Amino acid sequence: MKPAIPNFVTKTLGVLLVAGVGAPAIAADAICYNCPPQWADWASQLKAIEKNLGYDIPHDNKNSGQTLSQLLAEKDNPVADVAYYGVSFGIAAKNEAVVEPYKPTNWDDIPQGLKDPDGNWFTIHSGALGLFVNVEALGDVPVPASWADLLKPEYKGMVGYLDPSSAFVGYAGAVAINRAMGGTLDDFSPAIQFFKDLAENDPIVPKQTSYARVISGEIPILFDYDFNAYRGKYKDEAEVEFVIPSEGTVVVPYVMSLVKGGPNPDKGKKILDFIMSDTGQAVWANAFLRPVRASAMSAEAQSKFLPAADYERAKPVDYAKMAEVQKAFSERYLNEVR
Numbered sequence: 001m002k003p004a005i006p007n008f009v010t011k012t013l014g015v016l017l018v019a020g021v022g023a024p025a026i027a028a029d030a031i032c033y034n035c036p037p038q039w040a041d042w043a044s045q046l047k048a049i050e051k052n053l054g055y056d057i058p059h060d061n062k063n064s065g066q067t068l069s070q071l072l073a074e075k076d077n078p079v080a081d082v083a084y085y086g087v088s089f090g091i092a093a094k095n096e097a098v099v100e101p102y103k104p105t106n107w108d109d110i111p112q113g114l115k116d117p118d119g120n121w122f123t124i125h126s127g128a129l130g131l132f133v134n135v136e137a138l139g140d141v142p143v144p145a146s147w148a149d150l151l152k153p154e155y156k157g158m159v160g161y162l163d164p165s166s167a168f169v170g171y172a173g174a175v176a177i178n179r180a181m182g183g184t185l186d187d188f189s190p191a192i193q194f195f196k197d198l199a200e201n202d203p204i205v206p207k208q209t210s211y212a213r214v215i216s217g218e219i220p221i222l223f224d225y226d227f228n229a230y231r232g233k234y235k236d237e238a239e240v241e242f243v244i245p246s247e248g249t250v251v252v253p254y255v256m257s258l259v260k261g262g263p264n265p266d267k268g269k270k271i272l273d274f275i276m277s278d279t280g281q282a283v284w285a286n287a288f289l290r291p292v293r294a295s296a297m298s299a300e301a302q303s304k305f306l307p308a309a310d311y312e313r314a315k316p317v318d319y320a321k322m323a324e325v326q327k328a329f330s331e332r333y334l335n336e337v338r
Contacts, residue, residue, distance in 0.1 A: 028056055028057060028058050029054070029055040029056045029057065029264070029267060030055050030057050030081045030082070030264045030267040030268060030271060031057065031058070031060070031079055031080040031081050031082075031262075031263075031264075032046075032057050032060060032080065032081065032082045032083070032084060032271065033060055033062055033067040033070060033071070033080040033082075033083045033084070033259075034060055034062045034063065034064060034066070034067040034083060034084045034085055035057070035059065035060050035084055036059060036060060036061040036062075036208075036209055037059050038209050038211045038212060039209045039211065039228075040125070040127075040225075040227060040228075040254070040284070040287060040289060041227075041231065041283065041284075041286075041287030041289075042059070042084075043059075044283050044286075044287060045275070045280065045283045045284075046059070048274075048279060048280065048283050049271060049274055049275075049280075052274060052279065053267075053270055053271070053274055055267060055270075055271065057271070061208060061209070063162070063166060063167040063168065063169075063207060063208060063209070064085035064086045064089040064167060064168035065089065065165075065166040065167060065168070066166065067083055067084070067085050067089065068085065068089050068092055068093055068096070068098075071083060071093060071096075071098040071099075071259065072096060072098060075096075075097075075098055075260075078098075078259050078260065078261045078262045078263065079262075079263070080259045080262060081258070081259055081262040081263065081264045081265070081267060081268035081271070082256055082257065082258060082259060082262070082268045082271055082272060083099065083256065083257050083259055084124075084254065084255070084256050085168060085254070085255065086168025086169070086171070086172065086252060086253075086254055086255070087121070087123070087252065087253045087254070087255050087319045087322070087323070088168065088171065088319065088322050088323035088326050089168055089323075090116075090120075090121030090255035090256075090257055091116075091121065091319070091320060091323035092323055092326075093120070093121065093257055094116060094120040094121060094257075097260065098259065098260055099120050099121065099257035099258060099259055099260050100120065100257075100258055100259075100260040100261075101116075101118040101119040101120050101258075102119045102257075102258040102268075102269055102272060103119040103122075104119075104122065104269070104272040104273045104275070104276040105273040105274075105276045105277055106276045106277070106293060107119070107122070107276075109276075109292070109293045109295075110122050110123060110276075110292050110293075111292075113319070114126075114253055114292060115255075119258075120257060121255040121256065121257045122255055122256065122257075122276075122292075123253040123254065123255050123292045124254060124255065124256050124275055124276065124281075124284065124291070124292055125227075125253075125254055125281075125284040125289040125290060125291050125292060126251055126252060126253045126254065126289070126290045126292070127225030127226055127227050127251070127252060127254070127289055127290065128225065128226045128244060128249060128250070128251050128252075128311065128314040129169070129172050129173055129176045129223065129224070129225060129249050129250050129251075129252060129314075130223075130224070130225070130226060130229075130242055130243050130244045130245060130249050130314075131144060131150075131221055131222070131223065131224075131242070131243040131245065132214050132221070132222045132223075132224035132225075132228055132229040132232070132240065132242060133220065133221050133222075133229070133240060133241045133242070133243055134214050134215070134217050134219075134220045134221075134238065134239065134240050135239045135240060135241055136217060136238075136239040137158075137217030137218075137220035138158070138220050138221075141154050141155065141158070143241060143243060144221065144243060144245075145243065145245070145246055146245045146246040146247055147176075147177055147180050147181070147194070147245045147247050148247070150198060150201070150221065151194075151197050151198060151200075151201065153201070155201055155221065156201045156202055157201070157202045157204075158201075158219075158220040158221050159198065159201060159203045159204070159220075159221045159222075160203060160204035160205065160206065160210060160213070160214075160219035160221065160222045160223070161173050161203060161204075161205060161222065161223040162205070162206060162207065162208070162209075162210065162223070163205055163206070163207045163338075164195075164329070164330070164333055165330040165333050165334050165338070166207055167207060167208070168252075169223070169224060169225065170223070171326060171329065171330075172250060172252045173223035174188070174191045174195070174329060174333070175191075175250055175317060175322060176245075176248075176249040176250040177190070177191045177194050177195075178190050178191035178194075179248065179250065179317070180245065180247035180248050180249065181193075181194055181247070185317070185318060185321045185322060185325050186325070188325075188328070188329045188332060191329070192332055192333065192336050192337060195333065195337045196336070196337055199337065204218075204219050205338075210222055210224075211224075211228050211231075211232070214228075214232065214240065215232055215236055215238050215240070225252075225289075226242050226244075226288065226305065226306070227287060227288040227289040229241065229242035230242060230288035230304050230305070231287060231288055233304075234288070234304055242306060244306060244310045244311065244313050244314055245313070246313070247313075248313045248314070248315065249313060249314050249315075250314065250315060250316070250317050251314045251315060251316050253292070253319065256272060256275065258272060276292075276293070278293075278296060281293045281296035282296050282298075284296070285297045285298060285301045286298075286301060288301065288304060288305070
């Protein structure tokens with residue numbers, strides 16, 4: 001039986017329809033949903049695609065939940081050609097039949113477990129979830145070392161996280177915190193309690209990518225991925241650090257799909273082929289992400305990461321299970337926290 005559309009998707013869809021959010025209203029060679037320039041250095045990837053393929057792809061600032069909602073809204077008349085999102089949304093997109101199988105160049109290099117066997121989604125890169133910290137914005141307050149530190153009074157008004165009922169990075173943060181606090185994917189009570197406690201510290205909870213707000217110091221501490229923190233430190237030369245909390249965290253894949261019935265299927269396939277090519281994967285590596293093809297990670301890029309000993313605290317999870325329980329967590333968060 002076909003799964004019901006998750007509540008977190010329908011809630012997001014309602015917001016989008018009221019707000020009039022839709023496909024980019026400009027001429028383009030192809031459309032990629034959720035490829036914002038301020039996230040994971042999509043700006044460089046889109047420039048590389050234009051240089052190598054000649055395709056002008058507009059920036060698109062949706063988050064993962066909004067992307068899936070838009071695909072569902074346009075199911076009978078697709079607008080996008082390819083989509084990018086956190087792995088649980090890729091699994092949901094397959095279940096909702098808004099994407100179709102495609103095995104890109106270098107398919108065999110993608111490890112099992114990081115791709116749908118038929119090619120409905122596949123990992124392009126991954127990141128470790130932790131704390132993206134603007135050290136200067138903290139003033140005299142020390143850099144936090146743990147999830148628990150964030151509940152201390154001195155961090156009041158300093159902590160931000162993306163809405164976990166909509167943005168995938170927000171949900172990934174909830175999964176990380178829940179496991180760190182002793183929870184499981186069958187029991188999110190520890191995470192719910194953490195967010196309730198954090199609410200007493202007046203957190204900032206945006207829906208969209210907030211890289212610039214951390215760099216400016218508006219959000220001194222953000223639950224985010226290592227690649228954004230390293231980008232801030234090494235490319236924008238900001239006084240920022242990445243912290244892998246002492247209690248542990250998760251490693252999370254980001255995936256792409258070919259949109260079912262998209263207007264430019266051949267271009268969509270070529271885009272996915274390019275992203276999985278040596279050149280495309282190197283873009284991610286140079287942006288401090290871990291490309292799914294490990295051979296694309298240079299020693300120079302690797303040297304910018306925290307020591308391997310710190311990354312031992314970052315572990316994978318059961319991503320299929322993570323997708324399965326996302327609806328239940330979102331409902332609890334909306335009902336008990338927000």
